[in-house]
Amino acid sequence: MAPLAALAALRGGSRRGSGPLYNLLGRAAVAGAPRAGALAIWDTKTAAAGEPSASRWLSTSLPALSVALKPVTPEEQEKLSHIRNIGISAHIDSGKTTTTERILFYTGRIKEIHEVRGKDGVGAKMDSMELEREKGITIQSAATYCRWKDTRINIIDTPGHVDFTIEVERALRVLDGAVLLLCGVGGVQSQSITVDRQMRRYQVPIGLEEFHEGVVDLVERRAFRFKGKAGLEIEEGPVPEELKGEVEARRAELIERVSEVDDELAELFLSEQPVGPGQLAAAIRRATIGNKFQPVFMGSAFKNKGVQLLLDGVSAYLPCPTEVNNTALDTSRDEAAVTVPCSPSGPFVGLAFKLEEGKYGQLTYMRVYSGTVKKGDFVVNSSNGRRVRVPRLVRVHSDELEDIAAASAGDIVALFGIECASGDTFTDGSVSLAMTSIRVPDPVMSVALTPKSTDQLPNFQRALARFQREDPTFTASNPNPRPPPPLQRACVVDCDVGRPKVNYRETVRRRAEFNYLHKKQSGGSGQFARVIGYIEPLPEDDSGAQSAPKFEFSNELVGNNIPPEFQPACEKGFKEAANAGALIGAPVEGVRVTLTDGAAHAVDSNELAFRLAAIGGFRAAYADAHPTVLEPIMKVEVTVPVEFQGTVMGDLNRRKGLILDSSQQQEDAILQALVPLAGMFGYSTSLRSNTQGKGEYAMEYSHHAPVTKDLQEELVVGHAKARATK
Template identity: 30%
Template structure:
């Protein structure tokens, strides 16, 4: 593939709800541009984008794939993203490399939750966008209804550029609303001019009025002209539309059929005409040598700087670091600096990826996207630069995973293999997380949802031949006491020769600080227990804290005081005093009104207003305490305190309640005394577990 100048590059993310036709559209665009001679189909597992075994098996995108195509004098890097919410990290990676986005809407399904989430993501990152309504070949598709829905959601920003023409129920062409011209498809997406059907005139006038209104809103001079009833020139319309799309003041709606390759030529023309060059989105970094700001403005004359936006770690094709060049020219067979790690790397081969195809290139100009093989120190988010300009860019942030499962090796001796395989997955997917919970003796795998975790497990098995057993996580309960007690612990053992003897009198009482495990004091008078045995007594207390007598959970908030005791000059030892303290602890703990503490998290749920009642009702059923509701960007944010045990499986429940519109996050707040019902259940389960 040729080296492309910055002004001729467009980086475009393809977004939308799951199964709305994104991959099919990318396939149609590649076919229209002459990249392929045969149209691949998702159902047949032969598309350019969905080449991974998991994607072929499941018939939907799991990873972001890059499909570069040439259209006229342009190189368009299409970033085909997953639509299912469990793979949001892949979408976020694509958006860090994209300069614009196409939000695909299925004409059959209409505006879905994924459509709105794609819009929200574009808004958050200030990315120019346009809608493409696909499935126009389906007679049930109602383009007007979709336009009305989008206009109702996003107002006068929405500007339909096309109006469908149907003859005998078939989608045969379109009216170009901008130029007020009729078009008829002659072969796939190719078209010729035709008369505008009479029956389309009324709808055309409506769309034309919407378009002109949107144009008028972009400029005071044009607005005045509009109110005075003066007509806009074609040049004024085109210029205003281009500037307004760049500024997110106007969002065009185009249409077609991915399956029948209709409308793709118009879409490519719109990308060329309306989408910005990379230089429209400069990136700010800090030159580590000069300690001053460096603007990555996609100037090829500047020193080379780039950033890794995605990592592919596959055992069959190897490791690839996908980069976007922010300035200068990235060349093969050079040494570059990983500024984030302070490590020099030898870059031997440079590639452009098209799906799984690896196309070797000599260089990438500023603004372009490519892949570097076998960069050992490099991970997603790292800044790469020429040594003379060590520019560090801000690392990327990704959605935090909240769904988790407990896992163990299915086969003994696989722990090292599993650890290495998981590390590869974590390199590739920034929304997977591993957590070793020492207090509850379990290892947890976090993901964006159940499907995300299921796919990760499948990859581990198919790619790396390791298998995990997963189970419901053990809730990290704690144990403490509610009253003060005084007890005696005596350890006496005689087995020939020297025996073992220790006697301790101890007070145990609440520390009134659950953040602290324990506090140990002594108030011994007259040498009843020699000072050299005090550490042994404390050690006995500390060892007892790890597994509480109530249900086997760690103990917190204990104040232990050694008040009296006795010893034997020959038979006493540190071991004996430690054992005596352990006995005293067990007895004292169970006499001091022991209670179970459960972790409580602060939960935030953001939902459209109409779901507020359902969500609050469900939180009450989960023993949650709703603390407040506040408006957040046309939605409601519900804040509640809820036991951690009730959060397990919440992502599935929330999606079911809200049709996927709800989002949640939480963080640990504190420990609270569990209800008697919960305590009895947990203690019973603990006894049953130990009885097995």
């Protein structure tokens, strides 16, 4: 029975805690060079998927230049060939932490298996936060390391909930491989259709659901059964007689599929020569690292079946650090893209991809891309040029730390006592390189947070500063800080949390001119400045979003009517005016300000006068430029059983959503829609109510678009009342 058919038969399986479908992407393509390779495992009985993560694979096409960096020596290659850096990510409740717990057990890193939200009160090793163990979900990515046979594996367990997408983004940025877990009960999610096309036929289960005993390896033509306590006893033997026909048919199809993406295997296939296990495994590895193929395994982590074969697959098919291309920017050559060889003897280059405040101070997670760093070394922060000392170097095992003397290329470690921000690059000072940054979307929602007592204000301020360093998605401003969920627990601050607020924007719809004179005389030197020009909207793309920068200043002055020393003050004034529009006080985006002329006074003109004149000129023209309020529009994907499709579509329409597409996958309807963020508050509860708890959705920011006329009037009136009460 093909896995997809088995999937349809598994819907009655356990709804929580079972082993997942794994898809190990050989390199995560997140804000860097395209990643390579993939490995997948199909589960025969798995947990139901929750809300899918809105994260997505990203890639860039920067042309890498050859630079004089030290190449990897044969000795270094041999050592690095036994290292794998992988991450585990998936939808919420798909078994990421359950899988990691088994990996740590089978590799000897932990002595007992504890379940997520287990009855023993201990909880999984990788969920070390109190809030994680209370909620039974992963909130922040956690790192660990283990050894399987002769391979050292660094692992990052990432959250699955859509609210913690950035944790996935920044973890995948530094990994060579990623484990994507998909739900067998709920079916392959719509965003995984591409992967699903290649995961249908590459391993055979021995039994399904409660009768699941093991799997058959099509490469080796061997059957594996998992018995004894926690599946520690692996019984290997020949393929059962009743499965031999299906196994041979599947193996022939596997060879055919791999030959489509591997020339060496294609020659054997076309000449109808027999393909041995070694030849097939080598072809699968080449195709996996080339990101052309995803081998599939079956297993059930919760039932302790197949995890050891997963570890074998990590070693056999996923790339080591030298088999991927890491791209950096050479800041000494106009940020030209360069390839950094993973050489331990090369110049030191490391990326701080995650910060965490611990009981001993700030813990900085770092991926070492080149060279070696030792305890006591001095390193240079490329973002600010500061030279700092490394006082302590550790390997991380969830909430446990192991001191080490040095770390070299290919390692993922942590440093203590270094002040930096997430995304900073460190070098030994001999090169001017910066690793490409992590993609961080702009925030579209905020909440008001106020300490309940003034004596908690110092802790509150320290908490805000801490989270701004740790979390690139976190921004704080007065009066609208937007804290992450663990704020109150982590910093011992009792807070009043206001209603969520939508981050509206303003823009203009037509060109308007200004000719503004700022003049002030009150004895002595006065202020005099005149600015002349116009403001206009920037071009929009098909979605209605601006395709150009949010704000653009164009200096078209001819002559010296505005002296050159005052022109930067004009630009500064226009930008300052754009920070708050006249309608609701929201930032003005998608606007270009063009300065064409002006006038100055020999005595009374100065930088302040021209800055104030620019502010006045912008505001004067803004009223005539048909200003409008923009609201964030979210791209929403809803997966529901077909019988609830009409009800859900009606609910989206009531929320002013625009249905873009509707398709069917097996028994589910997949709806794609654009919905204003303001209409998505409380949607999770509504969806569960409308679908008897069977629906799920994911959303991500799409663009800002004009609000309706009645909503704009409501927002303008509300803003005016709020200003009047201050």
